[in-house]
Amino acid sequence: MSWLSPVIVASLIAMLQALVILLVAVLLGAVMTVVERRLLGLWQDRYGPNRVGPFGSLQLIADMIKIFFKEDWIPPFADRTLFVLAPAIAMASLLLSFMIIPITPDWGVADLNIGLLFFFAMAGINVYAVLFGGWSSGNKYALIGAMRASAQTLSYEVFMGLALMGVVAMTGSFNMRDIVNAQQGLWFVIPQFFGFCTFLIAGIAVTHRHPFDQPEAEQELADGYHIEYSSMKFGMFFIGEYVGMVLVSALIVTLFFGGWHGPLLPPVVWFALKVAAFLVLFVLLRAALPRPRYDRVMSFGWKFCLPLTLINLLVTGAVILIADPM
Amino acid sequence: MSVATFSPDSTIADDSIVDALKQRFGDQAVLEQSTLTGMLVLWVSREILTEALSLLRDMPEPFEMLYDLSAIDERLRANRHGLPDSAFTVFYQLMSIRRNRDVMLKVALHEDDLTLPTSVSLYPNANWYEREVWDMFGIDFRGHPHLARLLMPPTWNGHPLRKDHGARATEFDPYTLTVEGQDIEQEALRFKPEDWGMQREQGDTEFMFLNLGPNHPSAHGAFRIVLQLDGEEIIDCVPDIGYHHRGAEKMGERQSWHSYIPYTDRVDYTGGVMNNFPYILAVEKLAGIQVTERAQTIRIMMAELFRISSHLLFLGTYLQDLGAMSPVFYTFTDRQKAYEVIEAITGFRMHPAWFRIGGVAQDLPRGWDRLMQGFVDWMPARLREYERSMMENAIVRERTRHIAAYTTREALAWGVTGPNLRATGCDFDLRKQRPYSGYEQFDFEVPLGGNGDAFDRGQLRIEEMRQSLRIIQQCIDHMPAGDYKADHPLTTPPPRERMLQHIETLITHFLQVSWGPVLKPNESQQMIEATKGINSYYLTSDGNTMSYRTRIRTPSFPHLQQIPSVMRGGFVPDLIAHLGSIDFVMADVDR
Numbered sequence: 001m002s003w004l005s006p007v008i009v010a011s012l013i014a015m016l017q018a019l020v021i022l023l024v025a026v027l028l029g030a031v032m033t034v035v036e037r038r039l040l041g042l043w044q045d046r047y048g049p050n051r052v053g054p055f056g057s058l059q060l061i062a063d064m065i066k067i068f069f070k071e072d073w074i075p076p077f078a079d080r081t082l083f084v085l086a087p088a089i090a091m092a093s094l095l096l097s098f099m100i101i102p103i104t105p106d107w108g109v110a111d112l113n114i115g116l117l118f119f120f121a122m123a124g125i126n127v128y129a130v131l132f133g134g135w136s137s138g139n140k141y142a143l144i145g146a147m148r149a150s151a152q153t154l155s156y157e158v159f160m161g162l163a164l165m166g167v168v169a170m171t172g173s174f175n176m177r178d179i180v181n182a183q184q185g186l187w188f189v190i191p192q193f194f195g196f197c198t199f200l201i202a203g204i205a206v207t208h209r210h211p212f213d214q215p216e217a218e219q220e221l222a223d224g225y226h227i228e229y230s231s232m233k234f235g236m237f238f239i240g241e242y243v244g245m246v247l248v249s250a251l252i253v254t255l256f257f258g259g260w261h262g263p264l265l266p267p268v269v270w271f272a273l274k275v276a277a278f279l280v281l282f283v284l285l286r287a288a289l290p291r292p293r294y295d296r297v298m299s300f301g302w303k304f305c306l307p308l309t310l311i312n313l314l315v316t317g318a319v320i321l322i323a324d325p326m
Numbered sequence: 327m328s329v330a331t332f333s334p335d336s337t338i339a340d341d342s343i344v345d346a347l348k349q350r351f352g353d354q355a356v357l358e359q360s361t362l363t364g365m366l367v368l369w370v371s372r373e374i375l376t377e378a379l380s381l382l383r384d385m386p387e388p389f390e391m392l393y394d395l396s397a398i399d400e401r402l403r404a405n406r407h408g409l410p411d412s413a414f415t416v417f418y419q420l421m422s423i424r425r426n427r428d429v430m431l432k433v434a435l436h437e438d439d440l441t442l443p444t445s446v447s448l449y450p451n452a453n454w455y456e457r458e459v460w461d462m463f464g465i466d467f468r469g470h471p472h473l474a475r476l477l478m479p480p481t482w483n484g485h486p487l488r489k490d491h492g493a494r495a496t497e498f499d500p501y502t503l504t505v506e507g508q509d510i511e512q513e514a515l516r517f518k519p520e521d522w523g524m525q526r527e528q529g530d531t532e533f534m535f536l537n538l539g540p541n542h543p544s545a546h547g548a549f550r551i552v553l554q555l556d557g558e559e560i561i562d563c564v565p566d567i568g569y570h571h572r573g574a575e576k577m578g579e580r581q582s583w584h585s586y587i588p589y590t591d592r593v594d595y596t597g598g599v600m601n602n603f604p605y606i607l608a609v610e611k612l613a614g615i616q617v618t619e620r621a622q623t624i625r626i627m628m629a630e631l632f633r634i635s636s637h638l639l640f641l642g643t644y645l646q647d648l649g650a651m652s653p654v655f656y657t658f659t660d661r662q663k664a665y666e667v668i669e670a671i672t673g674f675r676m677h678p679a680w681f682r683i684g685g686v687a688q689d690l691p692r693g694w695d696r697l698m699q700g701f702v703d704w705m706p707a708r709l710r711e712y713e714r715s716m717m718e719n720a721i722v723r724e725r726t727r728h729i730a731a732y733t734t735r736e737a738l739a740w741g742v743t744g745p746n747l748r749a750t751g752c753d754f755d756l757r758k759q760r761p762y763s764g765y766e767q768f769d770f771e772v773p774l775g776g777n778g779d780a781f782d783r784g785q786l787r788i789e790e791m792r793q794s795l796r797i798i799q800q801c802i803d804h805m806p807a808g809d810y811k812a813d814h815p816l817t818t819p820p821p822r823e824r825m826l827q828h829i830e831t832l833i834t835h836f837l838q839v840s841w842g843p844v845l846k847p848n849e850s851q852q853m854i855e856a857t858k859g860i861n862s863y864y865l866t867s868d869g870n871t872m873s874y875r876t877r878i879r880t881p882s883f884p885h886l887q888q889i890p891s892v893m894r895g896g897f898v899p900d901l902i903a904h905l906g907s908i909d910f911v912m913a914d915v916d917r
């Protein structure tokens with residue numbers, strides 16, 4: 001089999017890895033919908049979905065069957081092209097971001113030297129999903145939701161980037177593998193504590209998770225930008241949100257919690273455990289907190305988080321210069 | 327504030343009010359009617375109505391609240407000796423907090439000229455009441471800013487509370503709705519800003535009109551409010567009600583005094599027996615029944631239990647409207663505990679219809695005190711937890727502090743009562759000011775707020791639950807022995823034991839159970855401090871087995887009418903917070 005040159009084998013393995021990561025990400029997003037409901041049930045003194053299969057384990061399948069067979073309705077007053085495009089963007093932009101995440105020393109899709117920047121770009125594109133969805137629906141609630149989403153994401157992306165610049169400065173690279181390797185001795189969560197805090201907040205805001213779910217805000221906008229969506233188009237927004245949760249958790253682990261590093265257990269287990277811990281944190285936040293008012297969310301971003309990240313960056317820079325004056 | 331004991335049966339002797347009116351308009355202009363309502367009832371002519379109202383509103387110790395305004399179709403009323411000739415009578419009930427008393431003005435109208443001057447400029451809350459009277463009786467209020475139907479669909483023909491309007495479905499043709507008919511109905515409901523004097527744009531700003539409800543997760547039922555928005559700022563809004571209207575007042579005219587009790591349960595459907603309370607007390611005034619102490623105490627205990635249950639529902643949904651998803655599950659756990667007690671005692675959960683004319687349906691079951699004590703012991707720790715986890719939470723405070731705040735003065739002008747009034751610092755609780763059913767024997771406090779904002783309205787209700795628990799504790803400790811029904815010929819149904827003794831009691835029993843009791847012609851009213859504010863039944867008996875007119879004054883109705891006056895300039899999330907803090911149910915608004 002002479003055509004099986006090492007290059008082809010390597011690319012085949014890489015493609016296989018990519019496929020596995022893609023499937024795991026989507027599946028994890030889907031499973032999270034059920035896990036979240038069960039966890040909320042636990043914390044709210046009730047059962048949650050426990051009827052389908054043992055302990056409700058097959059709930060996901062029931063949900064899938066339901067959502068696939070629902071009528072896929074496009075409102076007559078909607079802008080069809082954008083209406084269809086929006087959920088695709090929502091799902092795709094987040095899934096593509098998984099490309100840059102190194103799961104173990106040998107697993108990962110792409111080893112980009114601009115890894116972090118790629119994620120920012122994708123997060124930027126993700127806003128269009130909400131914006132298109134909200135605008136094309138021809139619904140006022142959706143429009144207000146889209147308006148909120150674009151304003152919120154814009155403001156939070158500003159300092160989300162800055163929050164990570166401390167990490168980048170300490171590593172001297174945008175490459176995710178370099179960042180993980182730089183944390184062998186000490187996880188960045190300690191020197192970059194404020195960077196971690198602000199990135200966590202921005203991450204929740206970018207995925208529109210409670211308490212930053214202003215674009216959806218059930219009590220106010222009755223589901224906001226995806227109010228007119230049904231069937232699998234809604235499903236893509238829905239799963240997209242959970243994929244975003246997984247993504248942000250994975251990023252936090254990679255950037256601040258040493259990625260796959262950890263004693264005894266194999267790297268992939270460490271990575272999975274850390275990600276799971278953050279996923280649970282996301283759910284816990286939703287169970288515990290009320291929703292702040294939209295304009296307060298904005299002023300919190302601009303007046304508190306942005307200055308904090310700037311000061312953090314300044315101090316980090318100063319420390320680096322003092323420690324290692326070139 | 328003077329805490330005069332409110333004696334319903336004695337005629338009020340003092341009468342600076344009558345004197346003032348007579349001095350102004352002459353002796354002939356004012357006619358006093360004696361009733362069992364416990365307040366001064368005065369007939370005045372249409373010509374002096376506006377002046378009389380403004381005299382009362384502006385006198386020292388003023389009548390600052392228009393408590394109720396409605397009408398009676400008098401055309402079929404047989405027993406009205408000595409009263410002015412009238413086809414339709416419109417009544418205005420005014421309340422003075424400082425005097426702690428009410429006065430009712432009645433105006434007689436003739437069929438060929440059903441018009442009255444509007445009172446909106448004197449009392450802003452007259453707006454909806456006058457619309458309701460127009461809707462129900464077809465009485466025109468000249469000068470009203472927007473005299474449109476309020477409760478009935480805009481396409482409705484006729485005025486339902488007139489005696490010649492059908493009451494039952496069988497009196498009408500079978501209902502059908504064609505596609506064209508549906509389009510007409512839909513079109514009639516379309517909001518046209520121009521009708522309300524609103525502009526679609528101003529300068530460079532084009533306003534968005536957002537239709538919130540009647541199906542919206544935070545509308546607490548079928549409530550619709552149309553918002554005029556600039557971005558997310560509310561420029562103005564128009565509440566629209568009537569989607570939950572079931573004609574409870576009309577049904578009162580077709581049910582016997584006894585068989586109407588279950589209908590009252592459904593007026594404020596979170597209040598259970600609290601709704602029976604004012605109705606039963608008003609009927610007992612007409613019947614002249616003095617109930618036993620045990621019955622009184624049982625009633626208070628059950629009413630307070632339902633107050634807690636209703637406040638728990640409030641607390642959960644209020645916090646949910648602020649975006650906190652968990653508390654509602656905890657408060658429902660507590661409500662379940664309350665319902666277990668209620669179920670054991672009454673046999674039902676939400677709508678026990680358990681009070682009877684002359685007492686309650688049954689005596690307390692064996693072991694009730696243990697059950698009730700269990701609930702009373704369970705609650706305090708939970709209430710503390712809600713305070714610590716939610717009311718002390720920075721986001722909750724930020725969402726509710728200084729949001730939708732109003733002063734006592736504004737509250738009274740809009741007819742706001744109950745916890746929402748007390749949140750402004752006004753110490754007016756009927757259980758203290760006008761004790762009924764023996765509340766004066768209980769030791770409890772009336773919690774007050776200071777800012778009259780959404781936060782105070784929430785916090786105050788937690789405090790009220792504590793006070794209700796205190797009252798229930800006293801009921802458990804000191805439940806009087808004795809009968810649960812009064813020994814009176816009009817007690818319905820009469821005590822069964824006596825029915826078996828004598829042919830006379832057997833006949834009475836039979837008549838009362840089949841036809842219902844006959845009450846002497848008169849008018850009575852009873853107000854109570856219900857879960858959401860002051861609830862009252864104003865009953866007119868024409869000497870029959872059923873009511874001639876049942877007027878139900880509910881607290882939620884004026885509370886909703888007030889929304890635009892406090893929401894202008896707020897944001898959409900503030901409106902949601904305010905809706906949560908009002909504590910209304912649409913059944914209590916539309917009746």
